[in-house]
Amino acid sequence: MKVKLAGVSMAVLLLLGAGNSALAHHGFTIEFDPTKCMDLAGTLTGLEWDNPHAYLRMDVKSADGKVVPWRLEMITPNALKRNGTTSEDFATNMNKPMHARACPAREGAGQNRGAAEYIKLADGLIRIVGQVVERDLTPQKLSFWN
Amino acid sequence: MRTAVVLAIVAVLLIPLSAQNAQNAQTTPDWSRIAGNFGEVKVLPNGGPVSRTADGHPDLTGRYYPNRAGRMLQGGYRLGDEIMDQYDPAVTPQENPVFRPETKDKYQYPTPYGICAPGGTPTSITTQATEHGPMELIQKPGVLWILTEFPQTIRRIPTDGRPHSKNPDPSFNGESVAHWEGDTLVVDTIAIDERMRNISVGRSGDAGAWTHSKEERVIERFTRTSKNYLTYQLTVIDPVVLVKPFTSAPLTWTLAQDPNDVWTEYLCTANEEPFHYENMNPEWKKLYESQRQQN
Numbered sequence A: 001m002k003v004k005l006a007g008v009s010m011a012v013l014l015l016l017g018a019g020n021s022a023l024a025h026h027g028f029t030i031e032f033d034p035t036k037c038m039d040l041a042g043t044l045t046g047l048e049w050d051n052p053h054a055y056l057r058m059d060v061k062s063a064d065g066k067v068v069p070w071r072l073e074m075i076t077p078n079a080l081k082r083n084g085t086t087s088e089d090f091a092t093n094m095n096k097p098m099h100a101r102a103c104p105a106r107e108g109a110g111q112n113r114g115a116a117e118y119i120k121l122a123d124g125l126i127r128i129v130g131q132v133v134e135r136d137l138t139p140q141k142l143s144f145w146n
Numbered sequence B: 001m002r003t004a005v006v007l008a009i010v011a012v013l014l015i016p017l018s019a020q021n022a023q024n025a026q027t028t029p030d031w032s033r034i035a036g037n038f039g040e041v042k043v044l045p046n047g048g049p050v051s052r053t054a055d056g057h058p059d060l061t062g063r064y065y066p067n068r069a070g071r072m073l074q075g076g077y078r079l080g081d082e083i084m085d086q087y088d089p090a091v092t093p094q095e096n097p098v099f100r101p102e103t104k105d106k107y108q109y110p111t112p113y114g115i116c117a118p119g120g121t122p123t124s125i126t127t128q129a130t131e132h133g134p135m136e137l138i139q140k141p142g143v144l145w146i147l148t149e150f151p152q153t154i155r156r157i158p159t160d161g162r163p164h165s166k167n168p169d170p171s172f173n174g175e176s177v178a179h180w181e182g183d184t185l186v187v188d189t190i191a192i193d194e195r196m197r198n199i200s201v202g203r204s205g206d207a208g209a210w211t212h213s214k215e216e217r218v219i220e221r222f223t224r225t226s227k228n229y230l231t232y233q234l235t236v237i238d239p240v241v242l243v244k245p246f247t248s249a250p251l252t253w254t255l256a257q258d259p260n261d262v263w264t265e266y267l268c269t270a271n272e273e274p275f276h277y278e279n280m281n282p283e284w285k286k287l288y289e290s291q292r293q294q295n
Helices: A002-017 A077-082 A087-092 B002-027 B101-107 B274-278 B282-293
Strands: A038-048 A055-061 A067-073 A097-104 A113-120 A126-128 B062-065 B135-140 B143-148 B153-158 B175-181 B184-190 B217-224 B229-237 B251-255
Touching: A038 A067, A038 A087, A055 A097, A067 A097
Parallel strands: A067 A113, B153 B175
Antiparallel strands: A038 A055, A038 A097, A055 A067, A097 A113, A113 A126, B062 B135, B062 B251, B135 B143, B143 B153, B175 B184, B184 B217, B217 B229, B229 B251
């Protein structure tokens, strides 16, 4: 059964991987769970503007009032820059409220780590910053569209 | 009476159209609220005739993107096939490569996990089908330079029609020579390092990647069909791996329209996370290890 499950998982991986960046160093579904994507609200606290992926850091307040630091992967700086999101945009909106739609990392692939699909920084613009694996989730369906 | 029937038929025919329009209105977002000026993305006009160099050949010089919009788009968010696809299979169908059955295990496998390999020829160009990055061509008398941003690649190709050297050393990009056939520059490449994968050569993406034998030869045809449009077509010949040569559809590239478009240094080095892999769920890790062992 375990073997069968593994086989199915690999088939799904390969299928989903087909749409990902070919030369990128990892496939989306090996690290992130596209079935558990969630809304995160909090404060933008950091940016790693690096290849092959940029990362943002945000503090999210959990239900019990604890502050949980999240680290969210985005696409590459060259694609972000040419599609309306620069490192300057993050600097301008640093330490201000933000929203993200992100898919969490799988077990062992980093706690409180995820892959962002969309974000909204304090300037109010929706930004497409990652692989939108939730195909039906158009920007206007986001809980933070308005 | 007759008029009424005609009107009724017209009304019935119009119902699906209006329903469709309503659906489009629902699915097309207000782009002014989204970063990236996606509302301005459109299929480019041809832009006029191609300029020519002093020797009479078309000037291929320019920076091009692998879509019909003349700018970098994002693979994660598709704007529409008419914008993003490099060819229309209904107009120019493309057959998949036909592999020899005995070569499957040795030559067909995706890129191992965590690897940032060089692209090599022709992958540095073909992989832009999913990377969506730029290709820059710089044409000088007797020479064509081809640059890609990621995988960061520089190719310098003599275009004077010289033959290949006798025993070229293998290299990631191989040894290329070129000649003109009418308005098309034909680039012929051999001696490509056998570790290089053909990615998006045939099937798009890494899942269809395949390596090649020492006998591989790649023919690339560059044709600037108008100021804004460039066509790239490739043929891969490898009698060890393929039953017959693979020829792609003519793939469309468009000229970058933003004069301030940046050129980014993109080396896949800075924030790769090896520890995530080391700490990964053992079952997932096992799956990838089994893949790696196939190499």
